[in-house]
Amino acid sequence: MKSKLRSASDYLLKFLLVFIVIVFIVGYTSLNCVVNKTIAKINDDIILQTDYERVSNPVIEQLKSNYSDKMSKEELDKKISEIKKELLDQMIDQKLLLQEAKRRSFKVSKREIENGIETVKERFKKNGEKPLSPTEAEAEFNAELRRQNYTMSQFKDKIQDDLMINKLIELEIISKTPKVSEQELKDYYDKNKDKLDEPEKVSVRHILIRVEKNVSIKEKSQALNKIKEVQKKLKSGEDFAKIAEEYSEDTGSAKDGGDLGFIIKGMMVKNFEDVSFKTQVGEISDIFETEFGYHIIKIDAKKAKQKRTFEQVKEDLEKYLRSEKNQEQYEKYIKSLREKANISISDI
Numbered sequence: 001m002k003s004k005l006r007s008a009s010d011y012l013l014k015f016l017l018v019f020i021v022i023v024f025i026v027g028y029t030s031l032n033c034v035v036n037k038t039i040a041k042i043n044d045d046i047i048l049q050t051d052y053e054r055v056s057n058p059v060i061e062q063l064k065s066n067y068s069d070k071m072s073k074e075e076l077d078k079k080i081s082e083i084k085k086e087l088l089d090q091m092i093d094q095k096l097l098l099q100e101a102k103r104r105s106f107k108v109s110k111r112e113i114e115n116g117i118e119t120v121k122e123r124f125k126k127n128g129e130k131p132l133s134p135t136e137a138e139a140e141f142n143a144e145l146r147r148q149n150y151t152m153s154q155f156k157d158k159i160q161d162d163l164m165i166n167k168l169i170e171l172e173i174i175s176k177t178p179k180v181s182e183q184e185l186k187d188y189y190d191k192n193k194d195k196l197d198e199p200e201k202v203s204v205r206h207i208l209i210r211v212e213k214n215v216s217i218k219e220k221s222q223a224l225n226k227i228k229e230v231q232k233k234l235k236s237g238e239d240f241a242k243i244a245e246e247y248s249e250d251t252g253s254a255k256d257g258g259d260l261g262f263i264i265k266g267m268m269v270k271n272f273e274d275v276s277f278k279t280q281v282g283e284i285s286d287i288f289e290t291e292f293g294y295h296i297i298k299i300d301a302k303k304a305k306q307k308r309t310f311e312q313v314k315e316d317l318e319k320y321l322r323s324e325k326n327q328e329q330y331e332k333y334i335k336s337l338r339e340k341a342n343i344s345i346s347d348i
Helices: 017-022 049-067 073-103 110-124 134-147 152-174 182-191 217-235 240-247 270-278 310-340
Strands: 038-042 045-048 201-210 259-263 288-290 293-303 343-345
Touching (some): 045 073, 049 073, 110 152, 217 240, 217 293, 259 293
Antiparallel strands (some): 038 045, 038 343
């Protein structure tokens, strides 16, 4: 999970994912036994092992958690190696941008820094969906600073650095990115009409009885018996939503009566999708299994695939193509900074 302590650049430049990854990612507070060596030198700046670990360790841990059961060890190791290199490259790019912003003496006012801090603090005004009082939100913010070993002074310096970079980006990337022409929009639409259609959707409720990996035959049998008892209740006419709320082990949807909303193909695991799209509106499926356990679903509604006109998608297309051009401009600019820089990297 990403930390709430990310810079104001997240909000100003969402298309530039390079910054989102490296600015105040979830605090990795236990850096014991790490040799604080220099792993990269960028002109007169350095990246220390502890700085890199702060960024990379949570990302690698999340990667292992998500894919350790879906990839071979060799595949996962290769993916981790690729991610580690990408993260270091992003940190180097950030250093180059900040160096250039400082060289060109971009100024950031005290008011801009205060606004940037307030933007970050907005993330702490809720705990999930629960609103927090101003005192509680401030306490959460300060606790996160402590977890990440930041003083308020250091945090202000970081906000100032990010805002300086934003000013450089506005000048050298956003303002210099060519506008998307009407013809470009029409050409893209004509070549990608099928991809731009509103896809077929189904509104699904489900009940899940979890089966963890590598459980015993006895435990799996117990889970199957439990879902069969649920099925009996449904067949006797009991309300699906109430049964889901009481029995489903998907805590995210159980409180909403098992409601997952509308899904499209590609959102869920294949077997879940296959059953969802085959089941008719109002019908309750038989028991079926996925990697998460045993399911029963009910289909509340279906929406057929619909054609979308150029006018319907024009605004979204303009944003998409603009972001593509921004990214191209960004990559060219970073390349130019790298060509002029003295960069040395150690093994990571």
